[in-house]
Amino acid sequence: MALARGRRSSSEFNYWPGFVDALSTLVLSIVFLLSVFLVVQFFLSNEINGKDKALEQLTARLAQLNDLLSLEKLGKLNLDDQLSQMRAGLSAAQTERDRDKGPYDGLASAGNDAAGRASELNKALDSEKQLSARAAALVEVLNQQISALRRQLAALEDALDASEKRGQESQSRIADLGQRLNVALAQRVQELSRYRSEFFGRLRAILGNRPDIRIVGDRFVFQSEVFFDAGQALLLPEGKAELDKVASALTDLDKQIPAEIAWVMRVDGHTDSRPILNSPLFKSNWELSSARAISVVQYLVSLGVPPQRLLAAGFAEFQPLDTATTEEAYRRNRRIELKLTER
Incomplete structure (x- = not known):
């Protein structure tokens, strides 16, 4: 063991x-x-x-x-x-x-x-x-x-x-054309001014030195009493006689001014500032001033003035020569103006 x-x-x-x-x-x-x-x-x-x-x-x-x-x-x-x-x-x-x-x-x-x-x-x-x-x-x-x-x-x-260059050239040409056009227009204006002076001089010789007909600036001014009775737009015989002389001068002028000059004789009607009351023909000074300008134009056309050379305009009382409120100022403001101008 x-x-x-x-x-x-x-x-x-x-x-x-x-x-x-x-x-x-x-x-x-x-x-x-x-x-x-x-x-x-x-x-x-x-x-x-x-x-x-x-x-x-x-x-x-x-x-x-x-x-x-x-x-x-x-x-x-x-x-x-x-x-x-x-x-x-x-x-x-x-x-x-x-x-x-x-x-x-x-x-x-x-x-x-x-x-x-x-x-x-x-x-x-x-x-x-x-x-x-x-x-x-x-x-x-x-x-x-x-x-x-x-x-x-x-x-x-x-x-x-290239576009800018062409644009500059175009601007130069336009400027040149504009300058030439301005020169041509200035020449036309000078030429028309010469004819206007001759026309006004002839009218002055024809119409004589009447106190109711005068030159104011570039306009020949007739007192309304020469052509119309108060508040009327029917031409008086005395006014027609004066317009006969104007028509003769305009007819001769149309023959002298070259055809390329676009001129017209503008007939402007003006009244005094007193409103029209109880008139069966005209309701305002606008209508009266326009009717008087048209009567003058129509009579000039009847005398042989070319209608394309005439223009009628009414200004009522809004372009006064005298702003006083006297009878003398009212008489001066009632007028018919003739202006030779461009169309």
Whole structure:
């Protein structure tokens, strides 16, 4: 019995060292795997940091592209599609990076997972390189479009310069024509003034120095009493006799003035400021002054004066020669004026 106990003791003593060796081996294996995991984790961290830098550079380049794209309206739809594809690629790469940063589950599968992550990271980097190449191509396309736009702008500037030059030449011609026209008009005015002076001089010689017929400025003024009774527009015989002389002078004048000068004899009717009361013919001084001017014009036409050379106008009491309220002022303001002027 003692021998049996000694044998069991010997057997138990030999079992524990082997168990300890196996356990040590297992611990060393685990330590080794942890070391491998840490090394792989270190390299993965470096790769991820490099990937972050690449993403930052690509993001900065995309910002530059967006600035360029905002200036380019032509081809905007195609460029937006390309940018959307690039953003999709970046989103995928960002997702892969986030997944790479997650914790690893299980020491036994650490090596295999690290190798798979490294492979996927390489693929993501290759994708980023492709995106960079596409971005470079897009920048080249934008540069070409910008060059084309600059050429178009240059062509437009040339066209504008040519248009401005033609406009300046046109303005010069217009100014020259305007100056020539002004000179011609001035000559016509001077010529008409000469005929007006001759006409008034002849009328003065024909009509004599009567106090009720005078020249005021560029007008020959007849007092209304020469032609009409008070409040009437029917010509008196004495007035017709005076108009016979005027008609003779106008007929001779029409033969002397060149046809290209568009002249007329304007007959203006004026009244005093007192209103018309209880008149069966005229309701206002407007009607009376106009009717008197028309009566003079109609009589001159009946004597052979061309009607296209005559014009009748009524001014009522609103163009007085004397603003006083005396009988003398009223008499001066009641008048018929003849003015030789342009049509």
